[in-house]
Structure formats: structure tokens, C-alpha cells
Amino acid sequence: MAEMMKEVVVTKPHTYEVRTVPRPEPTGDYDVLIQMKAAGVCGSDFHIYNGTNPCSTYPRIPGHENAGVVAAVGPKVTKVKPGDHIIVDLIHPCGHCYQCKIGRKNVCENVLVRGSGYDGGWREYFIAPEDEVYPISKDVPWKDAALVEPFAIGAHCTTRGRVVPEDRVLILGTGTIGSIILQTCKAKGVKQVICADISDSSLERAKEYGADAVINTKTESLKDRIVQLTDGHGVTIAFDSACFPGSLTMIMEPGIVCNAGRVVPMGFVTAPESISQAMINQRELDIIGSRMSCYQFEPTITRMENGEFNLKGIATNFIPFSHIQEVFDKIAHPDPSVKKMVILFDE
Template sequence: MLMSKEVIVTEPHKFEVREVPRPEAAGDYDVLVKMKACGVCGSDVHNYLGENPCASYPRIPGHENAGVVEAVGSKVTRVKQGDHVVLDLVVACGECYQCKIGRYNVCEHVRARGSSIDGGWREYFVVPENQCYVISPEIPWKDAALVEPFAIGGHCTGRGRVVPEDTVLILGAGTIGAIILQTCKAKGVKTVICCDINDSSLERAKTYGADYVINTKNEDLALRVQDITGGHGVTCAFDSACFPGSLTSLFAPGIMANAGRVVSLGFCTAPEQISSAMLDQRELDLIGSRMSAYQFEPTIERFEQHAFNLEGIATHFIPFSRIGEVFDKIEHPDPSVKKMVILFDEEDM
């Protein structure tokens, strides 16, 4: 019997590496994927630490999945053996109101890989063909694993109705913040402001096209925004920092322009201090954004066109054979670790 390895978070702060029988593409529409790369998302970190309200245990983490098709079911037409693919993380019913209006990412019965169902931190796994998207073999595996987070950038900027005339503020210049920045620039936005408390993240944001950076540890955000915008405020803001109070902070006087949009991306469970007056006096839109819908294909197209600067988005590449290093870096955070990617073949390092 052929065997394969998988990583399971059994409960917060505990994981195991298990050897199990290799799965097969037994169903008509099954696709067996040999994993090649998987990004480590902030949600994987929170799952391991017991901080994600959507997580359940035991669970195989990982939703930023890329691999090669090993075998397919008898009725699969979307992909074939040998194709390079990236995998959608959303499992949706296709029948509910949300699915029927194109919002399958918040399906009434939605399940997300790596949190409510098992993800890709394993050598082989089976997915339905409708979750597979072919990507050019010219894209290195370490980059293919970044398609999913860039799909989030496409989705949340769509939710925020971003247009070139906007002045955008991004709170939090980590991985997702850097991706939102690049997505805004790809959509033609002329002014993007990034703020963070980490100077290295802000310096990186400059290389990705940030027009202004603000270290909120040293500078007053509202005063700087007023200065940059000539007193008008920003028209669209993204909370990709997602700490207690971060969302409320964007409603401080001087930051948002009247009729502006605030997009929230986090699962922080701490109550915020937002009043109806803070929304209604300026007629602001507060918009939730979760994962992505219908963004894999356009994101892959942009990857194949080299539309994004992927250098430095992931900073640490760790072989699957040394998976313990991933959990060690989660337990002992290092500001230099912006994002990790797990590579299943050491020749891809």
C-alpha cells in the first residue's frame, strides 16, 4: 500500500505528522493532487494558536495550495494528469441564496479548507475538479502558492469598489496589506497610503508602490491623512491589521472622507466601539470581506502576465520534511518573517 504524510493540528499548540494510506481519485469528479507548495496564512497561525473562531480540531491546515495533478476521475474534463493547479479553499453548496447571487464565499453552508475542513499540509489529497485552476508550469511553485492571497486582494478591492480616482488607506502593511496595495495599483489607483508600526514592512510597501507610508507608533494617523489629502480624508480604507480596536480607529475624525468605504478583513472577536453616528453623519459604508469568489482565474492571468511584484511577499521557504520549523516560527514570532511557504520538494527551494 502506498503511503503519504500529513500534518494535523490536534488541538491548539499541538501538532502531529502522520503516515496514512495515499488517497485515490475514486469518485467520477475527483482529482488527486500531489502537493508542491502551500503558503502559511495568518489564519493558519491563528488556527494553531487557538485564536480562529472558525477553526475546529483535529485539522490539517493549509488553504494556499498548489500542486500537480496525479490522477483524475472518469468524468473529469477540467484538468488532466500532469497539469499544474492551484486550489480554491471554499467548499460551497451551490444552491443557497448566497451561491446563486455569486457570493459562494459566504455560502449558507460554507466550509473553508484548513479551518473547518482539512487543507493542504499533506503530500497528497483529493479535491473536486471544480476547485482546480490550471496555472502555467512557467510559474515557480513558490509563487503559485501566492495565487490564493492575491485572489483575496482582488476580492476585497472589488468589495470596496476601488477605482483609479480613489485615495486609499491600508491599515497594516503585512502580507495581505502589501497584496491589497499592489492590487490597488494594478487597478490604477493614483494615491495609496500604507500605515503600520513596523518600519521594515513600510519600507517593503514603498517597493510595491506605496505613495505614502505612516508609522503609527511615531505619527498621528489622522493628522498625516489630513496633510496628505489636503483635509479631505481618504475615500476607501482597508483594515488588514485586524487587532482589537483597529476597525474603530479608521472612524476617527479626519481619516475617512464623507461617502467613503471601510473594508474589514479580519476575524477579531473583540467588540469595536463604532456608533451609528460615526457611520451615518458621513454616510460611510462598512463592508465585510471574506476569502474570495471568482478571483482565481483573473489572478492566475495576472500572475502569468507578471503583473505583480512577488519578490519579498514570502520571505521564508521551508521544506515539508522540516515542518516543525513552521510551528516553531509561529510560537516564536520574528518580525523578519513576513510570510512562510512550505515546499514539498527540496529541489524547488
């Protein structure tokens, strides 16, 4: 192993550096030294670079969708060994607060989020504790392994939303997470999945993933189409994965979500919205928060190993780590054809 490595640091909004630094060494009993192989680029990474992520601090090494190979381990590590392929959790919980004790470590009172609240995987090597790494089959290509984390989000939010086969589902926003929620709902056998977006190409992709109906909200009324598609009943659950100012208010318009329905917002928009108590209580809606994922990595890895996901088109651009400038160029100048980027580390 080389003694030096490269890391990417966002020093402040719209500014980053590629630094050459000493490679870390596992000094703790349960340390795992990871050689990075692939890292997904998430919408939250866009927000970190643009200074619009309310959960992030600077300077920061981004990257929470991390896949790599074990390079070295501490003396008491038994879960993995050098040479193993692994996925790295993004959550570093305290383990002793109320939330951790009730199985909600993703909203731990003292949680650190890799790539946001502390440094992530856009570097050639880093160390994580043994209980935050999960083995994955060497048969899974690195470009696919980097997608485990977003698919774990789909598993978590649909679990939080109590998705069942009787549901009629609306997904507003069919980017990466919306497409994954769609696949997860279809795997759970729901009655109907309706996808809405302003991008025809994203909606066409949603059809390929099994959407029963699509709505372009630039040219069609979301409410009118939902009323039509559900025979006037409305959907039983709506996921807001568009996450723009006003998107939550948009899906809570009467006629879209039925009485006793559920609404799951997926984003971190800080702008206030025009939501009243009456909008919730007249229909007795459940508003269900969902953040990252909790205990979903291992089942998601199993499904990835079994080939249960349709990965075609989830990631569209694969960029070498040595060309990291291209990632930031695409962040600074978004291209609708770029659905998701994955960084592949140089061999």
C-alpha cells in the first residue's frame, strides 16, 4: 500500500481541493481500514457543495454511498478480513441515547453522518469501526455496490410508511430515490404506483421500473389526474421525493391523499410551507418523517447479491476518481440526462 493518498475536501460552498495526505493506519482494536472502490454521488452531495445542506459543516470530505475492500483490520476485528468487499454505513450513532435504545439509531441524539457531519468516502482510504461495515459478495460489481445505500433508503422509507399490498402510491419526483421507492413498492406488491415529475425522460424510466401511471406536472394537473386514476378515492400514501419548496403542500392538497392516508416527506427543505392543522386533521393524515435508513443495509445487500433490483439507468455516469473535476462540473451545471453519478476509484 502507498503511504500517501488523495482526498477531496469541500472547504466551503462552491470550493473544493484535492489534497495529498498520509494514508491512515488502523490503531484501534476494532478499526477497519477501507480502500475505496466506488462512491455514489447523492443529491445531498450537491447541497454540500452548493452550501444548501442544513446538516453539513465545513471543511468536509463528502461521500456516504461507499463501497470498498478491506485493506487492514485491528486485532479484535472478526466480522471482516483483509480482501473482503464491504459496504460502509453512513451512520455513526452514540449507542446509548433514547433513540439508539429503541432501535432508531438513524436519528440518534448525537448522530454523526458520514460525508455530512463528519468526513466521508471521497478519498482513497479511510477507517470505519467494525460494526459500521457490511460484507458484500465479490460477484457484485463495484458500480452496483455503490448503490446499496440509496436502495436501503427505499427499504427504510417504505417500512416507515407501512406500505402494504392494498396501497395506492403516489411518488412525486422520479429521480434516483423516487425510482428506488417505486421499485421497492412494486416488490411489496402494491395495488398501484403513480409517478409524477416534470421530466419526460424520468417518467419514461419510471415506466420501465413498473409505474402503473405517470403524470407530468408541467402539463397536467396532479390533483385531477390522481382523482381520475383512483376513481376519486385518492392515494393511500404519497412520497415526496421531489423535495422542492412547496412540494409537501402540493401533495397534501385535498383530493390527492385519501382520508386516513400517509404522507412521507424525504427531503430537508428549510423553507416554510403553507400547511394548516385542518389539512392534516380533516383527513386524519399521518405525516411520517424518514431519514436515511436504519438496519436496512444487510437485507438490501442480500437483495443486491440476489439480483433483485433493476439497476439499469439508476446510475448513468461513471467517473474515475482521478477526474473528480467532472463530478463538480456536473454539480455546478446540472444536466437532466445525468440521473446519478458514481465515482470509480483508480486501480
